Amino acid sequence: MAKFSRRKFLVGTGLVGGGIVLGISFMPGRLATIRKHYTVKGAEVLTTWVRIAEDNLVTVLVPHSEMGQGVHTTLPMMLAEEMEADWDLVRMEQAPAHQLFANDAVSKGFLLQGERLPAILNPPADWASYKLAQLLDVQTTGGSSSIRFTGEFGMRTTGAAVKEMLIRAAADKWDVPRSECVARLSHIVHEKSGAKASFGALAEAAAAYEPNPTPTLKDKSDFTIIGTSKQRFDIPPKVRGASVYGIDADVPNMRIAVLKAAPVFGGTVAKMDKSSIAGRRGIEDVVQIPDAVAVIGDNYWRAHAALADLSVSFDAAGHGDVSSQTIFSRFRAALDADDAKTNIAQGDVSIDGAQTLEADYQVPYLNHAAMEPMNCTAHVKDGKCEIWVGAQDPLACRGHAAKVLGLSAEDVTVHPLMLGGSFGRRSGVLMDYIERAVLIAAQVDYPVKVIWSREEDMQQGAYRPASISRFKAKLDDKGAPISWENHYIRDEERAAVHIPYAIENQSIRVSEVDTHVPYGVWRSVASSQHGFYIESFMDELAHAAGQDPVAYRRPLLGDNPRHLTVLDRVADMAKWGRKLKKGRALGVALRESFGTVVGQIAEVSIEDGSPRVHQIWCAADPGDVVNPDGFIAQMESGIIYGLTAALYGEITLENGQVQQENFPDYEMLHLATTPDIHVDIIRSGAKLGGAGEPSTPPAAPAVTNALFALTGQRIRVLPLKNHDFA
Amino acid sequence: MTIKLTINGVRHQLDVEPDMPLLWALRDELKLTGTKFGCGVAACGACTVHVDGQPVRSCSYPIDAAANTSVTTIEGLGDADGNNAVQRAWIEHQVPQCGYCQSGMIMAVTALLDDNPTPSDDDIDAAITNICRCGTYPRVRKAIHELAAAHKKNRKG
Numbered sequence: 001m002a003k004f005s006r007r008k009f010l011v012g013t014g015l016v017g018g019g020i021v022l023g024i025s026f027m028p029g030r031l032a033t034i035r036k037h038y039t040v041k042g043a044e045v046l047t048t049w050v051r052i053a054e055d056n057l058v059t060v061l062v063p064h065s066e067m068g069q070g071v072h073t074t075l076p077m078m079l080a081e082e083m084e085a086d087w088d089l090v091r092m093e094q095a096p097a098h099q100l101f102a103n104d105a106v107s108k109g110f111l112l113q114g115e116r117l118p119a120i121l122n123p124p125a126d127w128a129s130y131k132l133a134q135l136l137d138v139q140t141t142g143g144s145s146s147i148r149f150t151g152e153f154g155m156r157t158t159g160a161a162v163k164e165m166l167i168r169a170a171a172d173k174w175d176v177p178r179s180e181c182v183a184r185l186s187h188i189v190h191e192k193s194g195a196k197a198s199f200g201a202l203a204e205a206a207a208a209y210e211p212n213p214t215p216t217l218k219d220k221s222d223f224t225i226i227g228t229s230k231q232r233f234d235i236p237p238k239v240r241g242a243s244v245y246g247i248d249a250d251v252p253n254m255r256i257a258v259l260k261a262a263p264v265f266g267g268t269v270a271k272m273d274k275s276s277i278a279g280r281r282g283i284e285d286v287v288q289i290p291d292a293v294a295v296i297g298d299n300y301w302r303a304h305a306a307l308a309d310l311s312v313s314f315d316a317a318g319h320g321d322v323s324s325q326t327i328f329s330r331f332r333a334a335l336d337a338d339d340a341k342t343n344i345a346q347g348d349v350s351i352d353g354a355q356t357l358e359a360d361y362q363v364p365y366l367n368h369a370a371m372e373p374m375n376c377t378a379h380v381k382d383g384k385c386e387i388w389v390g391a392q393d394p395l396a397c398r399g400h401a402a403k404v405l406g407l408s409a410e411d412v413t414v415h416p417l418m419l420g421g422s423f424g425r426r427s428g429v430l431m432d433y434i435e436r437a438v439l440i441a442a443q444v445d446y447p448v449k450v451i452w453s454r455e456e457d458m459q460q461g462a463y464r465p466a467s468i469s470r471f472k473a474k475l476d477d478k479g480a481p482i483s484w485e486n487h488y489i490r491d492e493e494r495a496a497v498h499i500p501y502a503i504e505n506q507s508i509r510v511s512e513v514d515t516h517v518p519y520g521v522w523r524s525v526a527s528s529q530h531g532f533y534i535e536s537f538m539d540e541l542a543h544a545a546g547q548d549p550v551a552y553r554r555p556l557l558g559d560n561p562r563h564l565t566v567l568d569r570v571a572d573m574a575k576w577g578r579k580l581k582k583g584r585a586l587g588v589a590l591r592e593s594f595g596t597v598v599g600q601i602a603e604v605s606i607e608d609g610s611p612r613v614h615q616i617w618c619a620a621d622p623g624d625v626v627n628p629d630g631f632i633a634q635m636e637s638g639i640i641y642g643l644t645a646a647l648y649g650e651i652t653l654e655n656g657q658v659q660q661e662n663f664p665d666y667e668m669l670h671l672a673t674t675p676d677i678h679v680d681i682i683r684s685g686a687k688l689g690g691a692g693e694p695s696t697p698p699a700a701p702a703v704t705n706a707l708f709a710l711t712g713q714r715i716r717v718l719p720l721k722n723h724d725f726a
Numbered sequence: 727m728t729i730k731l732t733i734n735g736v737r738h739q740l741d742v743e744p745d746m747p748l749l750w751a752l753r754d755e756l757k758l759t760g761t762k763f764g765c766g767v768a769a770c771g772a773c774t775v776h777v778d779g780q781p782v783r784s785c786s787y788p789i790d791a792a793a794n795t796s797v798t799t800i801e802g803l804g805d806a807d808g809n810n811a812v813q814r815a816w817i818e819h820q821v822p823q824c825g826y827c828q829s830g831m832i833m834a835v836t837a838l839l840d841d842n843p844t845p846s847d848d849d850i851d852a853a854i855t856n857i858c859r860c861g862t863y864p865r866v867r868k869a870i871h872e873l874a875a876a877h878k879k880n881r882k883g
């Protein structure tokens with residue numbers, strides 16, 4: 001880590017109320033692989049802030065949103081580890097905080113000159129947060145990026161730099177060599193003399209030193225915090241109902257708006273007649289924006305009921321005859337037309353094989369359906385805009401609001417609130433929630449909380465794209481694959497179609513078909529489709545070869561030892577090959593995404609004609625893990641998300657619009673239908689991988705492969721609810 | 727219409743339409759936002775509160791049905807130490823992820839255990855039909871079992 005070469009600069013340290021505030025910035029110019037996960041353009045600069053108070057509390061300012069993945073705890077863990085802080089004395093705050101830009105000009109000057117923090121800047125969080133907002137163009141939470149990027153390159157280095165400064169302060173004070181002082185549990189100790197001082201007591205003196213931009217990082221084997229399970233900071237308020245989510249925003253003089261957007265995407269408001277709801281109790285305004293109307297009142301229920309009675313019609317922008325069927329026909333036509341772009345061409349796929357297999361796979365559109373319906377609170381007045389929102393990328397929200405309103409970013413303030421789930425919906429890819437809220441707010445002079453009903457959330461999504469993938473493979477006379485051809489629809493994430501298996505001849509091609517359906521990133525992005533496709537087709541090859549699906553994959557993983565280890569581990573966990581209860585079968589799938597390799601085995605049966613998943617074994621190699629219990633929770637979560645999609649997930653279109661409305665017709669796994677889940681973590685030491693997404697892709701193929709083993713029915717089209725298992 | 731009811735031990739008089747769902751009286755009239763809106767059609771359980779000790783889905787429960795009752799929301803659930811046993815178990819087992827469903831989940835589980843302190847898996851499956859999009863179900867089940875085990879032990883001891 002210490003020799004990781006990139007430009008860094010320090011933005012300075014500062015003294016506040018006897019404590020120290022330290023911020024370190026990086027400009028990691030060459031992090032190309034990480035960069036592609038960010039949706040915000042511009043220089044990548046990462047600033048980490050930490051505050052040490054006189055009472056010896058260390059507060060880490062975390063520049064990412066908490067959406068349930070535990071990042072508000074894992075990132076402070078990484079900083080505390082390097083700093084040798086006593087975990088019980090570590091706190092976190094999300095940045096940016098309120099009054100974000102109160103100290104705009106002063107902060108900027110300070111930033112540019114790299115001078116010490118002026119005393120007038122109080123409380124320090126405002127200043128620190130401002131700095132983050134200015135510099136941190138990579139603020140987004142998503143792409144499983146927060147730990148891998150902010151944690152590794154920001155938190156750890158800052159923690160180590162602060163430790164060095166504290167040691168220096170102690171050594172100077174006691175007049176002993178620095179090398180004789182050690183940091184331990186939020187104290188600096190000089191063992192020879194028995195001298196000991198708390199971080200808090202040394203902070204003021206430490207602040208006078210220049211931070212070292214390349215401190216020595218700890219060796220993994222010396223970790224005492226990283227790699228241990230810690231309770232999450234965000235959980236105690238959550239069990240008391242005290243966390244403030246976007247939908248809980250409460251601003252003085254605020255009203256509540258309920259909106260209805262054109263049901264056919266791309267459509268606009270054709271006609272609206274407010275008279276049908278004139279004089280209703282609690283209703284204050286009815287506003288129209290190009291593609292939606294909103295009823296504004298003092299209570300959600302009143303506004304929602306009035307909206308239902310509002311006379312409004314929308315046009316269909318020429319998409320009124322589009323259905324799921326017409327979309328899939330166009331996909332199929334594109335595969336038949338054969339005018340694809342090449343993604344991979346390797347060897348010669350026209351060689352002869354002893355056996356040829358062909359199959360088409362298909363998945364539908366999916367909605368994120370986070371538990372918290374989409375919402376955004378905005379106040380637009382006198383050329384300024386204030387926003388309260390739970391979003392993965394508050395900075396992108398700021399930029400988008402500015403663009404929509406024709407303001408400069410400086411005039412927009414974003415107050416980040418807790419996210420009631422996101423899974424990609426609240427990312428910066430499609431910020432319809434910002435756009436509609438600020439356009440509505442711009443028409444009134446009070447703050448307005450715009451809430452999507454569940455039906456609106458369902459029908460105005462940023463959908464996981466539907467797609468089709470066509471495969472052809474040839475096997476030699478021993479059943480080994482010698483060619484792999486894949487032609488698929490939609491280039492969402494190019495690497496997602498690459499296979500980890502050593503097959504000499506490959507042709508992978510893509511065709512683009514545009515539809516009017518808005519799409520977004522959905523938990524695990526393109527791996528959610530291609531994981532299912534590739535791992536199902538591999539299972540087909542194994543069965544065609546008359547071989548065991550685990551044994552079949554093993555020799556093909558020679559170039560990918562992590563995959564092989566994961567496969568062997570999960571086979572071990574599930575006791576693959578054992579005799580099962582009658583009516584049960586196992587299926588296996590293996591998938592790397594976001595740097596983490598995950599293998600899963602599902603045990604299934606058929607109950608009353610429907611698939612039932614009893615167990616999932618999951619082995620995961622994220623390289624290393626910061627908070628093991630939190631990582632396991634993410635694996636469980638991702639598996640259940642993937643199973644829900646495999647069993648039930650389907651958004652369909654008819655007459656250009658989404659048919660599903662609410663949970664009754666967009667079904668979810670419940671407690672009663674959740675399998676037992678067993679997770680093993682493999683700490684291979686590879687570069688840190690993601691946690692939030694990689695367990696989703698293998699869930700579907702593990703289940704469908706198990707169903708094939710049980711019934712002989714090969715499932716090539718999801719979801720499973722549309723199939724009969726007699 | 728004036729509706730009188732007690733919420734978390736405090737008496738309230740609300741001048742609202744009788745068919746306003748209890749959820750929106752709590753959230754928008756009284757600013758008790760710990761109770762969450764998830765679906766509005768009694769399908770998800772995010773809005774679960776107790777009316778005279780019974781769990782109800784407040785999004786689909788008209789306020790006049792709650793007249794002259796005692797309502798408990800997540801904000802009023804804790805005992806003198808702050809959290810009730812379920813809330814403490816939720817911290818110990820690190821149940822919540824995004825946490826949005828958990829107010830309702832905790833209300834539903836508290837009601838289940840008040841009624842049946844040692845539920846079987848089938849009892850749990852039948853009673854806890856709340857949706858958690860983050861998939862915290864395995865931990866919910868484990869925490870309930872542990873609470874039931876503690877109850878059994880206390881009874882014996």
Ligand code: FES
Nearest residue numbers: 764765768771785
């Ligand atoms: S919001 Fe009441 S059950 Fe979903």
Ligand code: FES
Nearest residue numbers: 824825858859860
């Ligand atoms: S914890 Fe997120 S929905 Fe349950």
